[in-house]
Amino acid sequence: MLTESMLIPILIALYVLIAAIMVVSLLLNGVRPSKTLAWLLAIFTIPVGGVLLYILFGRNRRKSKMFTxxxxxxxxxxxxxxxxxxxISGNKEKIIKLIHNAAQCPISCKNxxxxxxxxxxxxxxxxxxxxxxxxxxxxxxxxxxxxxxxxxxxxxxxxxxxxxxxxxxxxxxxxxxxxxxxxxxxxxxxxxxxxxxxxxxxxxxxxxxxxxxxxxxxxxxxxxxxxxxxxxxxxxxxxxxxxxxxxxxxxxxxxxxxxxxxxxxxxxxxxxxxxxxxxxxxxxxxxxxxEHFLQIVASGPDDDFDVMEQVYFSIINSAEKYLYIVNPYIIPNHAILQGLSTAALSGVDVRLLMSDTTDIKLVDWCVRAYFDTYLKSGIKIYLYPDGFLHSKVMLCDDEIASIGTANLDNRSLQQNYEAQAFVYDTDLCAQMKADFLKDCDKSIALLDYKEHRERPMIKKILEGFAKLLSPLL
Known part of the structure; x- marks a missing residue:
């Protein structure tokens, strides 16, 4: 019969074995070195909790697929x-090829x-x-x-x-x-x-x-x-x-x-x-x-690539005149943030339209944690005050209109099963652009970086804390 003195070493040994297996899995399957290092630190510094968090949020589904x-x-x-x-212009043709190759969805003409x-x-x-x-x-x-x-x-x-x-x-x-x-x-x-x-x-x-x-x-x-x-x-x-x-x-x-x-x-x-x-x-x-040209991106954690992230990233980097985004949960990873900032610094009219309030306070703090970078880069922010804006829309240069389910956050780009329609049509883009600009006129405009920096310190602390959790939101 096992006594308490015998059971504790067995449990410790079992925990060490499980942690070792996870470490090997991270080393073999980890995609981003920074993320891999963060999970290694969590496993070794948070007893039991680090392992449970990794099981819930850390595993790379593209290596160990839930469904084959x-x-x-x-x-x-x-x-x-x-x-x-x-x-569409030549520099955007690669987006059609990307969706075809990564999401197995060729472009369809008669829609x-x-x-x-x-x-x-x-x-x-x-x-x-x-x-x-x-x-x-x-x-x-x-x-x-x-x-x-x-x-x-x-x-x-x-x-x-x-x-x-x-x-x-x-x-x-x-x-x-x-x-x-x-x-x-x-x-x-x-x-x-x-x-x-x-x-x-x-x-x-x-x-x-x-x-x-x-x-x-x-x-x-x-x-x-x-x-x-x-x-x-x-x-x-x-x-x-x-x-x-x-x-x-x-x-x-x-x-x-x-x-x-x-x-x-x-x-x-x-x-x-x-x-x-x-x-x-x-x-x-x-x-x-x-004559609407249309493609559907049906992305999920079992795909070989981060399809939705790749498509969004390509559209952002292809923008020459304007990039307008409506989304309640804009919590960009490093690539998306760099793309948005680079576009704005290059002279592209980049505007983000989101709700003044959201349904989850922690997420709201996290969304606002990136406002400093947006404003410093010249990105215009508009907060819609009349209810909750839940749309997931991206418009680019009167050539591409995206409507669907995918937010601009880690959960939609890497973890959820999403469906996003990409329409290549100037008339639809013009209609949606006009609607977007009307909504901007109704919204609270945050355009001044220095003024935003003067917000209360408690808000900065809450946003900084929430930003640490952005990979999980």
Whole structure:
């Protein structure tokens, strides 16, 4: 029988063994030397806690993949689109090639896109499209909450299932944790197929907690698709008691690119449910006469490269006239920060539009911790005061418009499963640019570096503390 005097050395030896294994893993799989060194220090200086933090946040998923898509079920490489040349300048053609090679998404030519702003307009368009479904409805959301919107969807699902339409709903295990069992039972009772992405279970808690599916995708009959920043939550209709009205941007797509959104859903559905959906049974998209050039980046921690970071970085560095960004969580890593600063110092009009307040105070401090560098570089900052601005938009030189789910933070760029649409169209860019400038006119402008430096010392300390945690936020 083990005594306490015998047990303590055994536990210490076991801890040392686990720590040694993690050190070897870091040395073999670590990508950034600075990050590797930080984790080594944490493991050796924070007993037990350092190991647990590394298990939760530190492992390199690109080396030890959670899912091996190419070996299990990959369908992205099968899609072929006709060759086409979008109307963009030569230095931006590399972005199209990057997305094609890194995200396996060739550029598609024949698309119609419609910009949707805020919840009411977006859901009116979604409900109208759902009513037209004849074969299948695929929905994928990070946050799916009980409420008016969920009940409306339930009504539509029931009608469409009665018409022999297949409905599949995929929701994230953490983002949709509040979704009630009662609502799920109602879905199942009418025939909706559901799957939960990385559910909150103790057995996979440590390995899966930090890797969430942040995508928002709807595909109807492989003909109409939606993606963007808006979740299924009544706060998009009623607002939030503390933050006010939620503002967001979504995109409706018809044409070739819908097929890729559907393929992204089908892969995620397989990962969550184990069911392989036969995509050969889906009718191909109709021939659309639209001329919107479009690519989708479906990125995640299992990709061989930091795809979303690479694409954002390339767009930032390709900017010649202006770069406008709308995002609630701009917490840049070193590469993105250098890119933004370099662009502004080179004479590019770089503007950041974000909320004056956010839903998480610690994140708000971290976002503001980078304001000094922005202002010193000549980057213009605008804080939107009317509610919470949740859009994830990037505009560049009247040539590229990006709308989707990915924030400019470590979580979106390296840890989450994201979906971002990149549209190459001057008219859409002009429309979004005009909207952006109107929102800037309504916002609080932070333009003076010296004035910003005079903020209270307590704010500087809080921001500095939060900045230390930026790799985890």
């Amino acid at each position: 898509l190419k070996n299990e079920f990959s369908i992205r490489d099968e899609v072929q689109y006709p060759q086409c040349t979008p109307p 119609e896109v419609e910009l949707l702003k805020d919840g009411r307009n977006t859901f009116e368009s979604i409900f109208e499209a759902l009513e037209k479904a004849e074969e299948h409805i695929h929905l994928q959301y990070y946050i799916f909450e009980d409420g008016v919107l969920a009940d409306k969807l339930l009504e539509i699902f029931e009608r469409k299932i009665a018409q022999n339409v297949t409905v599949r709903l995929l929701y994230d295990g953490i983002g949709s944790y509040s979704l009630s069992k009662k609502y799920l039972k109602r879905l199942h009772s009418i025939g909706v197929q559901t799957a939960q992405f990385l559910p909150f279970r103790f057995g996979r808690f440590l390995s899966a907690l930090n890797y969430r599916n942040h995508r928002k995708i709807i595909v109807i009959d492989n003909k109409i698709g939606f993606t963007g920043g808006i979740n299924i939550s009544d706060k998009y209709l009623k607002g939030d008691p503390s933050l006010g009205k939620w503002h967001d941007t979504h995109l409706k797509v018809e044409g070739e690119a819908v097929d890729f959104l559907n393929r992204t859903f089908v892969i995620d559905w397989f990962l969550a449910s184990g069911e392989q959906v036969d995509i050969s049974s889906f009718q191909l998209h109709p021939k659309i006469n639209g």
